[in-house]
Amino acid sequence: MKRFVAMAALAGWVGLAIQQYLIFYSRWTSGASLLGGLISFFSFFTVLTNTLVVVVLSYALVKRDSGAKRFFLAPHISSAIAASIVLVSLAYNLLLRHLWSPQGFQFIADELLHDVMPLLFVVYWWRCVPKGTLRFKHIAGWVIYPLVYFGYVLLRGHMLGQYQYPFMDVDSLGYPQVFVNAAGILAGFIVIALAIIGLDKRLKTSSI
Numbered sequence: 001m002k003r004f005v006a007m008a009a010l011a012g013w014v015g016l017a018i019q020q021y022l023i024f025y026s027r028w029t030s031g032a033s034l035l036g037g038l039i040s041f042f043s044f045f046t047v048l049t050n051t052l053v054v055v056v057l058s059y060a061l062v063k064r065d066s067g068a069k070r071f072f073l074a075p076h077i078s079s080a081i082a083a084s085i086v087l088v089s090l091a092y093n094l095l096l097r098h099l100w101s102p103q104g105f106q107f108i109a110d111e112l113l114h115d116v117m118p119l120l121f122v123v124y125w126w127r128c129v130p131k132g133t134l135r136f137k138h139i140a141g142w143v144i145y146p147l148v149y150f151g152y153v154l155l156r157g158h159m160l161g162q163y164q165y166p167f168m169d170v171d172s173l174g175y176p177q178v179f180v181n182a183a184g185i186l187a188g189f190i191v192i193a194l195a196i197i198g199l200d201k202r203l204k205t206s207s208i
Contacts, residue, residue, distance in 0.1 A: 008120040012054035015112030049084045053121045075133045080142040082125040083193045089118035132204030134197045
């Protein structure tokens with residue numbers, strides 16, 4: 001299983017590196033700020049969540065103990081990240097994939113970050129994360145991440161006039177529709193979280 005985790009971590013880092021390179025290259029050729037490219041890179045929920053995924057996978061390979069390792073490998077934290085990366089995959093495939101047809105390295109990055117990594121991390125969660133400790137109350141903490149991100153997107157969009165995702169574009173849709181869209185996505189996240197907790201209880205029961 002160690003080899004699988006190492007392969008998954010490598011795939012995640014490669015996907016993030018390709019995406020960062022593409023953003024930097026695009027901004028460099030247009031004469032735009034590279035620092036702005038870095039900020040833009042980490043303004044996507046996909047990138048933030050995949051970064052959390054590869055951090056967990058990387059810590060799973062590290063033998064040396066630390067507070068950060070204990071935090072990220074804690075079942076309720078790893079499970080929250082699992083719920084978030086599943087949301088990334090579902091949202092992309094249901095809401096965004098039909099809007100464009102990436103080619104070349106962009107296609108590789110998209111597939112790695114939206115399809116491959118969610119699948120690999122779910123397998124990691126299934127096989128490696130200790131089961132039986134999750135509670136429904138954990139969801140209250142898990143939803144903080146997408147809610148804070150939503151607030152950030154609105155603030156950034158208001159200041160720059162640029163929204164990371166078309167279903168959050170206030171200029172085109174208006175605030176009422178954007179809040180409806182966000183509520184639907186949050187509801188989807190909660191359903192995913194409930195499924196993860198249900199599986200956690202089921203897998204714990206079956207292993208007794």
